[in-house]
Each structure stands twice: as C-alpha cells, then as structure tokens.
Amino acid sequence: MLAPHRRARVTRSEAGDSRWEVATRELPAGLRAHVRGLLGYSEASALPRLQRQFPLPQVVVIIEFGPPIRVHDDAGVASTYAGGFVAGLHDRWSDTGHDGSQRGIQLNLTPIGARLLFGVALSELAGRIVHLDDLLPRAHRGLAGRLAGLAEWDDRFDMVESFIAARLAEARVEVNxxxxxxxxxxxxxxxxxxxxxxxxxxxxxxxxxxxxxxxxxxxxxxxxxxxxxxxxxxxxxxxxxxxxxxxxxxxxxxxxxxxxxxxxxxxxxxxxxxxxxxxxxxxx
Structure with a gap:
C-alpha cells in the first residue's frame, strides 16, 4: 500500500471552454537522481491549442494515450508520434499543438537518466524528436497502450516507475x-x-x-x-x-x-x- 505522501495529487481547473487535469506524485528516493519530474495530464478545449516550448536541461518523454500531439519544426511543418515521443536536449524552442484534447504522462529525465534508460548515445537524440517505441526494448514497447488501460493515476505512475527502475538496473554504461x-x-x-x-x-x-x-x-x-x-x-x-x-x-x-x-x-x-x-x- 502506498504511503499517504506518495499518493497522486490531482488538480483540476477550468477556464472558459477549457478543462485541465494534472496529476503528480512524489518520486521514490531511488529515482530522484535521474528523474526531474513525472506528471499525468488531461486537457479538453473547444478550440485547437498551440504552445511554445522552451529548451531546458532535460530529456522529455511524452507517453500519449490520447490523440497524438503535433510537434512543429522551424518551418511550421507538424509531425505526430502516436503513443509518444522523446525530445533530446536542444538549443531552440519548439511549438506543440492539439486539436482540442490531449492526455498522457510526461516524464522529465536528467540527461544521465536518459542515457541509462534508453541505452543509446544521447548525441543521437540531441535536437531531435524520436518515436518512443523506437527507443524501447521489445519487452517495453506498447507502454502507452498498457497505461491507457489503467483507470487510476497511481496505477499508471506505479507502472512508469517500475519501468524506469528496471531500465536503470539493466544499464551498464559508466556515467559517474x-x-x-x-x-x-x-x-x-x-x-x-x-x-x-x-x-x-x-x-x-x-x-x-x-x-x-x-x-x-x-x-x-x-x-x-x-x-x-x-x-x-x-x-x-x-x-x-x-x-x-x-x-x-x-x-x-x-x-x-x-x-x-x-x-x-x-x-x-x-x-x-x-x-x-x-x-x-x-x-x-
């Protein structure tokens, strides 16, 4: 059973025709060195939405179980990655959008955490967006679908934390x-x-x-x-x-x-x- 301080905290808000739900939970001590943040999100709005994203010192993992988010390049051309994607470190902003709804989990990794989790040189991710399943070993592919089948945020967070812990335990690259x-x-x-x-x-x-x-x-x-x-x-x-x-x-x-x-x-x-x-x- 989860300790009370480890249970998901869910915040809901509304503004006009838009509704948001954000779920967060304290990370287990063993993951904090490699995970900057883990949150669940759900948004519904009457109109499409476009957001500007700033570059930060983290690798962002989006696990989608709603309609795919559009990621726009510098020329404004949009791409989608059904099920989720990984955004490596970069030095430019990006724009993301949706047509009125989005739902999923966002995992913010330290660069070292991402190197251990995905097992590839992070130069392969720098300045790029890569489909999540292209970076997962076969046993973990389809993670988005399994998370979508769970009803509670705590159960989803449990699955993501177990996935992270398993990948960290398997990592063999020297990063100290x-x-x-x-x-x-x-x-x-x-x-x-x-x-x-x-x-x-x-x-x-x-x-x-x-x-x-x-x-x-x-x-x-x-x-x-x-x-x-x-x-x-x-x-x-x-x-x-x-x-x-x-x-x-x-x-x-x-x-x-x-x-x-x-x-x-x-x-x-x-x-x-x-x-x-x-x-x-x-x-x-």
Whole structure:
C-alpha cells in the first residue's frame, strides 16, 4: 500500500471552454537522481491549442494515450508520434499543438537518466524528436497502450516507475564522471568555468566534449547555458519581482542585452513576451 505522501495529487481547473487535469506524485528516493519530474495530464478545449516550448536541461518523454500531439519544426511543418515521443536536449524552442484534447504522462529525465534508460548515445537524440517505441526494448514497447488501460493515476505512475527502475538496473554504461560534472554545472547555476572543470577531471577540453556528447547529448558549455536559463525560468515563475537588469546580474550575464539575446535565442521572442508563456505544463 502506498504511503499517504506518495499518493497522486490531482488538480483540476477550468477556464472558459477549457478543462485541465494534472496529476503528480512524489518520486521514490531511488529515482530522484535521474528523474526531474513525472506528471499525468488531461486537457479538453473547444478550440485547437498551440504552445511554445522552451529548451531546458532535460530529456522529455511524452507517453500519449490520447490523440497524438503535433510537434512543429522551424518551418511550421507538424509531425505526430502516436503513443509518444522523446525530445533530446536542444538549443531552440519548439511549438506543440492539439486539436482540442490531449492526455498522457510526461516524464522529465536528467540527461544521465536518459542515457541509462534508453541505452543509446544521447548525441543521437540531441535536437531531435524520436518515436518512443523506437527507443524501447521489445519487452517495453506498447507502454502507452498498457497505461491507457489503467483507470487510476497511481496505477499508471506505479507502472512508469517500475519501468524506469528496471531500465536503470539493466544499464551498464559508466556515467559517474559526467554525472559529477553535471552536478557541478547545476550547483553553479551554469556559471562554472568549463576549462577549469576539464582540468579538475584531468581531461582535455576535446575529451570532455566527447564524453558529454555521448552521456548528455550536447557540449558542456551548451548544457551550462541551458542550466542557467532553467534557473532563470524558475526564478521568473516563483521568485520575487525583479528587473531584467537585476536578473542579468543575478545569473551572471554580461549585461541586460546579453540576457535579452539569450532569451531570444532560446524562445524566439523578447523577454517581455516570454513571461506569460512560462506557465504551460507540457515540457515544463
């Protein structure tokens, strides 16, 4: 029997003709090093919806048991991945949409967690969207269908957590060195000197980049930028009010213009336009 603090918390809300349900649950201790978040979602609206997704230092797994979500490329061309998909680390925004309903589970993995879970070099996922079943071993394919057959969020979370735990137990790739470097980057909010980090590990910059491309998918400098942006996003969501100049100083940008360029690069819009987009659930 689940402990009370481990039972799913379900939040429902409505706005106009739209209804949302979001389910979350505390992760078991053994998964927290590799899983940033796990949530169930259901949305129904009278009109189609398009959302802008920001790049963050995580690999996103969408397990769909509703109509497939459309993922738009830079040219606006949409693709769908019935049953779900995996989005590797990238440095560009993306737009996703649906025709009035979506339902499924979103799993946010650390890059190291994704490397262990899927057993492929993350350079193969960087900047790409891949069908979920293409990355799963035969025994785990059809996961979306099995989850759809369950009535309760707790039962679905149990199945996903068991799947993650099984894959982590089967993993054989060595990740400790890069995991340590990732923790250093995260602890510094992306402000760590990458050259010094390589020196502390006794590696050349070239060798460290090669390790990161395999275990993380992107070079350490890009990961550091994504981590800094992630900290900025979380600060904007829940921190006290601050000017853009104050935020630039707080997060180590050269100046406000540097912060503006970084936000435009990652979101495609100005900082002011980006603010109201930060509350979207999917990919967050």
């Amino acid at each position: 060195t890069v995991a340590w470097a990732c923790r250093r980057i995260e602890a510094s909010a992306g402000a760590v000197d990458i050259g010094r980090l390589a020196g502390e590990l006794g590696y050349s910059g070239k060798h460290l980049i090669a390790l990161f491309r395999d275990r993380v998918g992107v070079p350490p400098k890009l990961l550091a930028r994504l981590v800094r942006f992630d900290h900025l996003v979380r600060r904007l969501r829940s921190g006290p009010p601050a000017t853009w100049a104050e935020l630039a100083a707080e997060f180590g940008f050269a100046d406000q213009a540097h912060l503006t360029r970084e936000i435009r690069s990652f979101t495609g819009v100005t900082p002011t336009s980006a603010r109201p987009l930060l509350g979207d659930v999917l990919f967050a």
